[in-house]
Amino acid sequence: MCLGVPGRVLSREQEDGLLMGRVDFGGVSRKVCLEHVPDVALGDYVLVHVGFALSRIDAREARKIFALLLELDQLNELQDPAATGDHPGERTP
Amino acid sequence: MRRLEPSESQRLAEHWADRIARITTRPWKIMEVCGGQTQAIVKFGIDQLLPPEIELLHGPGCPVCVTPLEMIDRAQAIARSPDVIFCSFGDMLRVPGSDGDLLGLKARGADIRVLYSPLDALTIARQNPERRVVFFAIGFETTAPANAMAIHQARERGLSNFSALCSHVLAPPAMLAILRDPEQRVQAFLGPGHVCSVMGLSEYEPIAAQFSMPIVVTGFEPLDLLEGLFLTVQHLEAGRSCVDNQYARVVRAQGNTASRALLARVFEVCDSKWRGIGVLPMSGLRLRDEYRAHDALHVFELGAVTTEEPAECISGSILRGLKKPTDCPAFGKRCTPESPLGATMVSSEGACAAYHAYGRAVPTARLTRGTQGLQA
Numbered sequence: 001m002c003l004g005v006p007g008r009v010l011s012r013e014q015e016d017g018l019l020m021g022r023v024d025f026g027g028v029s030r031k032v033c034l035e036h037v038p039d040v041a042l043g044d045y046v047l048v049h050v051g052f053a054l055s056r057i058d059a060r061e062a063r064k065i066f067a068l069l070l071e072l073d074q075l076n077e078l079q080d081p082a083a084t085g086d087h088p089g090e091r092t093p
Numbered sequence: 094m095r096r097l098e099p100s101e102s103q104r105l106a107e108h109w110a111d112r113i114a115r116i117t118t119r120p121w122k123i124m125e126v127c128g129g130q131t132q133a134i135v136k137f138g139i140d141q142l143l144p145p146e147i148e149l150l151h152g153p154g155c156p157v158c159v160t161p162l163e164m165i166d167r168a169q170a171i172a173r174s175p176d177v178i179f180c181s182f183g184d185m186l187r188v189p190g191s192d193g194d195l196l197g198l199k200a201r202g203a204d205i206r207v208l209y210s211p212l213d214a215l216t217i218a219r220q221n222p223e224r225r226v227v228f229f230a231i232g233f234e235t236t237a238p239a240n241a242m243a244i245h246q247a248r249e250r251g252l253s254n255f256s257a258l259c260s261h262v263l264a265p266p267a268m269l270a271i272l273r274d275p276e277q278r279v280q281a282f283l284g285p286g287h288v289c290s291v292m293g294l295s296e297y298e299p300i301a302a303q304f305s306m307p308i309v310v311t312g313f314e315p316l317d318l319l320e321g322l323f324l325t326v327q328h329l330e331a332g333r334s335c336v337d338n339q340y341a342r343v344v345r346a347q348g349n350t351a352s353r354a355l356l357a358r359v360f361e362v363c364d365s366k367w368r369g370i371g372v373l374p375m376s377g378l379r380l381r382d383e384y385r386a387h388d389a390l391h392v393f394e395l396g397a398v399t400t401e402e403p404a405e406c407i408s409g410s411i412l413r414g415l416k417k418p419t420d421c422p423a424f425g426k427r428c429t430p431e432s433p434l435g436a437t438m439v440s441s442e443g444a445c446a447a448y449h450a451y452g453r454a455v456p457t458a459r460l461t462r463g464t465q466g467l468q469a
Contacts, residue, residue, distance in 0.1 A: 001129070001155065001232060001233075001235075002127055002232070004235070004290070004313075016246070017246075018246070033239070035351070036351040049235055049236065050210050052211075058343075059342075065097070068105065
């Protein structure tokens with residue numbers, strides 16, 4: 001019930017005195033109330049719950065998970081010589 | 094925003110599970126507060142990726158589950174009125190009251206509509222001025238701002254045919270009630286990420302300090318849950334009492350200040366009954382007097398409602414983390430999602446319903462890493 005869905009803001013407009021906007025959820029767009037994320041810009045990601053944006057998603061924080069993946073890849077390369085190419089012996093340790 | 098491929102997620106999940114196993118030196122009992130977290134943990138088998146020392150207890154944070162039976166009965170009494178259009182989130186339609194559910198009532202001709210957003214109820218009220226439109230406003234702090242916005246807008250726009258049947262609960266008082274139980278077993282909490290996106294972290298600091306425990310506000314994706322668990326175990330092993338935030342991409346320390354201001358304007362804190370648990374002091378929200386004209390409890394003459402829960406149901410103990418669904422002799426036999434006995438089986442985010450959906454019929458089985466859930 002408390003699940004929130006991240007989506008990208010496509011438009012912003014005033015409607016009946018409320019800040020509303022269309023938000024894209026991976027190809028499906030819906031009208032969402034943006035009244036409580038007033039500083040949101042087009043292209044920003046928001047977390048939406050029951051048609052209401054609760055929070056702007058911090059892109060820098062969201063990218064951390066990919067940074068970790070990159071780090072793991074580098075670890076794997078160090079630990080697994082086969083992953084570095086056909087001639088691991090030729091590499092400088 | 095790039096999405097993770099399944100193989101990348103699997104690698105990251107194994108990475109976190111390894112890190113958790115490496116730092117765990119003794120048994121720890123950790124409760125996830127939110128029903129969405131419970132469902133994800135059981136669905137993805139996250140509890141089974143963890144070292145055997147770590148036990149996850151499933152908390153009281155499914156709002157559909159804990160909405161009291163009396164409120165379901167009142168909702169049905171209102172929905173039966175021929176001049177009423179009754180609006181609800183889809184999750185509430187199958188929750189049984191004392192006499193059937195809203196879905197059954199709809200099948201028998203009641204005008205019951207499922208909404209995506211509470212604001213949709215305002216459009217329905219404007220388009221149907223001769224009908225009374227009632228919105229079933231349930232939920233934790235996550236849902237309360239959207240509900241409050243609809244009620245506030247109805248008042249601002251003079252929509253006199255709109256009212257809300259409110260049954261709102263708050264997460265911190267339930268956590269306190271669990272910790273004050275003399276039998277309680279919780280040593281740390283995974284805090285409810287979306288509740289905190291609204292309310293921020295400040296309410297959790299006194300709880301962490303008073304009960305000397307870490308509370309790690311955590312998201313809902315499998316990798317969020319594993320990282321949240323890693324941080325929790327790290328704090329537990331170091332003996333730290335603190336509030337930490339795994340879900341910083343969504344949760345700010347101060348929460349959403351506009352949402353908090355609207356909640357304070359529309360609602361006041363009150364004692365509230367939780368299905369399966371009972372009345373908890375200052376654990377709910379009711380409409381302030383200025384919104385009385387839009388409060389269904391005042392608009393409709395409902396009379397006293399008395400209800401009785403089946404004595405056999407142990408959902409109260411499950412919601413407090415004292416028992417697991419598989420400890421219940423009725424689980425999967427006399428109590429199923431199609432015919433639930435009580436709170437934790439009535440919604441897919443309840444611990445019993447999640448165990449039932451993902452085939453957790455055996456209490457003690459643990460799987461090795463890399464497998465997805467138990468085979469029934």
